[in-house]
Amino acid sequence: QQPVQSPQAVILREGEDAVINCSSSKALYSVHWYRQKHGEAPVFLMILLKGGEQKGHDKISASFNEKKQQSSLYLTASQLSYSGTYFCGTDPTGNQFYFGTGTSLTVIP
Amino acid sequence: DTEVTQTPKHLVMGMTNKKSLKCEQHMGHRAMYWYKQKAKKPPELMFVYSYEKLSINESVPSRFSPECPNSSLLNLHLHALQPEDSALYLCASSQSLAGGRNTQYFGPGTRLTVL
Numbered sequence: 001q002q003p004v005q006s007p008q009a010v011i012l013r014e015g016e017d018a019v020i021n022c023s024s025s026k027a028l029y030s031v032h033w034y035r036q037k038h039g040e041a042p043v044f045l046m047i048l049l050k051g052g053e054q055k056g057h058d059k060i061s062a063s064f065n066e067k068k069q070q071s072s073l074y075l076t077a078s079q080l081s082y083s084g085t086y087f088c089g090t091d092p093t094g095n096q097f098y099f100g101t102g103t104s105l106t107v108i109p
Numbered sequence: 110d111t112e113v114t115q116t117p118k119h120l121v122m123g124m125t126n127k128k129s130l131k132c133e134q135h136m137g138h139r140a141m142y143w144y145k146q147k148a149k150k151p152p153e154l155m156f157v158y159s160y161e162k163l164s165i166n167e168s169v170p171s172r173f174s175p176e177c178p179n180s181s182l183l184n185l186h187l188h189a190l191q192p193e194d195s196a197l198y199l200c201a202s203s204q205s206l207a208g209g210r211n212t213q214y215f216g217p218g219t220r221l222t223v224l
Binding site: 032087 | 165
């Protein structure tokens with residue numbers, strides 16, 4: 001039931017772009033994205049509720065392809081503050097929640 | 110106020126001890142969650158309370174016992190834990206369960222070490 005993310009890890013220089021993918025073997029009705037910095041709690045980034053929906057704020061956006069059971073997170077012009085582990089998350093039954101496998105993102109100067 | 114608080118921040122306990130973790134939120138949320146997170150792994154759902162009733166119990170060993178005294182408080186009682194239970198325990202809350210449409214707000218976690 002756990003979504004699979006790719007890549008597992010990525011290192012970027014400041015200003016570079018990155019894409020993180022999230023795939024599920026089960027139907028997706030919604031996708032959540034969270035970022036967790038080392039030693040801290042996960043912080044909500046955004047939720048996508050409809051197939052084809054795209055959302056974003058600042059330079060972080062996401063898309064949701066319900067048919068392909070996939071979501072992607074786009075980070076543009078990365079900043080040092082973007083470093084952390086990114087998790088997608090899904091609720092396949094309406095009352096459970098599964099985090100994805102996680103993607104470690106490191107932004108270097 | 111979007112804050113979820115957890116106490117204590119750190120806990121060290123022996124395998125014969127009994128201890129409790131506490132979580133509190135004042136956002137009027139009606140769903141509360143306990144997660145367990147091992148190093149370099151995603152959080153794993155343990156328990157979900159909805160309207161103060163246990164909704165989900167993800168086959169967690171009985172040495173973990175949740176309690177929801179009221180809509181703002183969530184406890185996790187620990188007894189006879191094993192060293193492999195050492196982990197970060199995260200509490201979260203959301204407005205309701207409502208089919209995965211609600212944002213979860215996480216507390217800072219309790220770092221538990223079992224000796």
